[in-house]
Amino acid sequence: xxxxxxxxxxxxxxxxxxxxxxxxxxxxxxxxxxxxxxxxxxxxxxxxxxxxxxxxxxxxxxxxxxxxxxxxxxxxxxxxxxxxxxxxxxxxxxxxxxxxxxxxxxxxxxxxxxxxxxxxxxxxxxxxxxxxxxxxxxxxxxxxxxxxxxxxxxxxxxxxxxxxxxxxxxxxxxxxxxxxxxxxxxxxxxxxxxxxxxxxxxxxxxxxxxxxxxxxxxxxxxxxxxxxxxxxxxxxxxxxxxxxxxxxxxxxxxxxxxxxxxxxxxxxxxxxxxxxxxxxxxxxxxxxxxxxxxxxxxxxxxxxxxxxxxxxxxxxxxxxxxxxxxxxxxxxxxxxxxxxxxxxxxxxxxxxxxxxxxxxxxxxxxxxxxxxxxxxxxxxxxxxxxxxxxxxxxxxxxxxxxxxxxxxxxxxxxxxxxxx
Numbered sequence: 001x002x003x004x005x006x007x008x009x010x011x012x013x014x015x016x017x018x019x020x021x022x023x024x025x026x027x028x029x030x031x032x033x034x035x036x037x038x039x040x041x042x043x044x045x046x047x048x049x050x051x052x053x054x055x056x057x058x059x060x061x062x063x064x065x066x067x068x069x070x071x072x073x074x075x076x077x078x079x080x081x082x083x084x085x086x087x088x089x090x091x092x093x094x095x096x097x098x099x100x101x102x103x104x105x106x107x108x109x110x111x112x113x114x115x116x117x118x119x120x121x122x123x124x125x126x127x128x129x130x131x132x133x134x135x136x137x138x139x140x141x142x143x144x145x146x147x148x149x150x151x152x153x154x155x156x157x158x159x160x161x162x163x164x165x166x167x168x169x170x171x172x173x174x175x176x177x178x179x180x181x182x183x184x185x186x187x188x189x190x191x192x193x194x195x196x197x198x199x200x201x202x203x204x205x206x207x208x209x210x211x212x213x214x215x216x217x218x219x220x221x222x223x224x225x226x227x228x229x230x231x232x233x234x235x236x237x238x239x240x241x242x243x244x245x246x247x248x249x250x251x252x253x254x255x256x257x258x259x260x261x262x263x264x265x266x267x268x269x270x271x272x273x274x275x276x277x278x279x280x281x282x283x284x285x286x287x288x289x290x291x292x293x294x295x296x297x298x299x300x301x302x303x304x305x306x307x308x309x310x311x312x313x314x315x316x317x318x319x320x321x322x323x324x325x326x327x328x329x330x331x332x333x334x335x336x337x338x339x340x341x342x343x344x345x346x347x348x349x350x351x352x353x354x355x356x357x358x359x360x361x362x363x364x365x366x367x368x369x370x371x372x373x374x375x376x377x378x379x380x381x382x383x384x385x386x387x388x389x390x391x392x393x394x395x396x397x398x399x400x401x402x403x404x405x406x407x408x409x410x411x412x413x414x415x416x417x418x419x420x
Contacts, residue, residue: 014054016110017103020117021050024099027124028092046099053103065104072100095120148305149184157181168327170320180312182214184305187221203232204285207239211246218243219382219398223390224304233393238284240386240394241277241401247378248274251350255371258354261364262371269372269412276408280401310388335370342374343381350374372409379406 025046049072056068076093098120105113123130162174189206196202203222210218219240226236248270256263350371357367379402386402387395 010058010107013107013110014051016114017050017054017106018047020102020106020113021047021099023117023121024050024095024124027121028095046096049096049099050103050106053100053105054107056100057104057107062104065101068104069097069100073097091124095124145188149181149188152177152184152305153181167320168324170324171316176312176316179214179217180308182217183220183224183308183312187224187304187308191225201285203235204238204242204281204288207236208242208245208281210239211243212250215243215247216378216382216385220308220385220389223386223388223394223398224308226390226394228304230393232288233397234284235288236390236394237397237401238281238288240398241284241405242281244277244382244402244405245274245281247346248277251346251371251375255350255354258351259358259364259367262354262357262367265364265368266371269368269409272412273375273405273409277401277405280404284397284401335373338370338374339377342377344378346375346378368413372406372413375409376406379403 022043025043028046029042052068052072053065056064060067073093076096079093102113102117105116157174157177160174160177162172164170164172189210192202192206203225207218207222210221222236222240222243226233252263252266252270255266354367354371357364382402383395383399386398390398
């Protein structure tokens with residue numbers, strides 16, 4: 001092993017440049033065509049261009065690489081001008097300039113250059129599929145919503161202040177905007193699920209999965225979907241209620257991680273509550289399956305920006321109420337703290353109580369009531385969200401399921417722990 005000839009790093013980098021040029025050039029060679037109308041650049045041109053970029057960077061650094069890239073761009077522009085009668089497009093010319101830059105990049109960061117080359121080649125190879133996706137599969141409304149979501153996530157979110165402000169310092173605009181983005185994302189996930197599996201199965205599936213992100217946000221997104229397409233109401237109700245199953249599973253996991261005795265005490269209430277959510281959701285899945293319009297492929301816009309903003313406004317009000325209660329009564333009472341915390345997040349109440357149990361300040365047998373109280377107050381928040389986003393028709397169908405889930409949890413107290 002000691003006598004193996006291992007090439008120097010510059011040689012390996014040069015080999016990477018050759019590979020980058022050959023990879024992109026091989027794809028362009030397949031698209032080059034034949035005869036007088038063929039494209040001007042193929043595998044040899046792209047490979048030589050990458051090598052030229054590597055040599056330029058090695059001899060003269062970034063300055064010489066910039067000069068070479070400018071020369072390649074000028075030659076590509078001349079080639080495009082000569083072939084403009086055939087409407088050749090600019091893809092090959094732009095990629096040729098990029099190949100020169102990637103060749104130089106290989107001498108400094110070959111892994112990154114190779115990753116970019118693979119990505120570019122994949123995009124070039126998927127030309128027909130991408131064109132069909134954008135022109136045929138994706139509608140104009142869907143593309144508009146995708147741009148809105150991108151702006152909300154990539155442009156607005158980094159600019160929103162990330163600090164407490166307002167009365168009681170209860171409002172963090174950055175956190176609230178993240179929830180608004182989550183509502184849009186969950187609604188989009190439901191839309192995609194409907195396109196793939198039909199409304200009968202897609203919306204319940206999306207609700208059950210999105211509940212792991214936020215059950216409250218999922219209910220808001222399902223309400224928005226139901227408000228725009230009443231024929232999807234049963235499927236949206238199923239998705240909204242099934243999101244509570246994810247809430248209960250998450251609660252069990254976080255409580256188990258903090259205090260296993262607390263989870264053992266809660267085993268009966270959690271299993272009854274989860275079973276009730278599954279049963280209620282299954283009923284509305286059955287209703288959705290019998291609905292004549294339940295499998296429509298397109299269901300309007302991907303999400304409603306107005307509904308997402310309304311959701312954020314309601315959440316802000318709940319945060320203010322929670323902060324006001326804490327300021328008025330303090331956080332000394334475990335039960336009151338759980339109720340107030342549950343208005344915003346039922347997991348926060350469960351975590352705080354389980355932490356008290358783990359530290360020996362509260363007995364495990366006394367943890368059930370505060371945690372279920374937090375679950376109940378969170379149910380109130382969910383019902384308010386259902387009415388605010390989906391209207392009375394949606395809320396009157398979701399509310400009984402959520403109430404039954406909470407009641408099943410309370411009834412589980414009488415069963416005691418299901419294992420010891």
